Amino acid sequence: MFRTRPTTGNIGQAAYKAYAEAVDNRSVKGEELPAWDDLTVPVRNAWQLAAEAVRHEVALSTA
Secondary structure, three states: OOOOOOOHHHHHHHHHHHHHHHOOOEOOOOOEOOOHHHOOHHHHHHHHHHHHHHHHHHHHHHO
């Protein structure tokens, strides 16, 4: 059975949510982190690019 590959947006969002959970949803200044939908487009893009970089590294290491 084939699985659908997660989109860049999905893995970026998943990475952000995991990060937020790991830091008790607080920034380094102690402020509450915004929800994914409340992030600016450049910040969402940055999380998506970071997630893609991890996906790329994992693909290289398993090739």
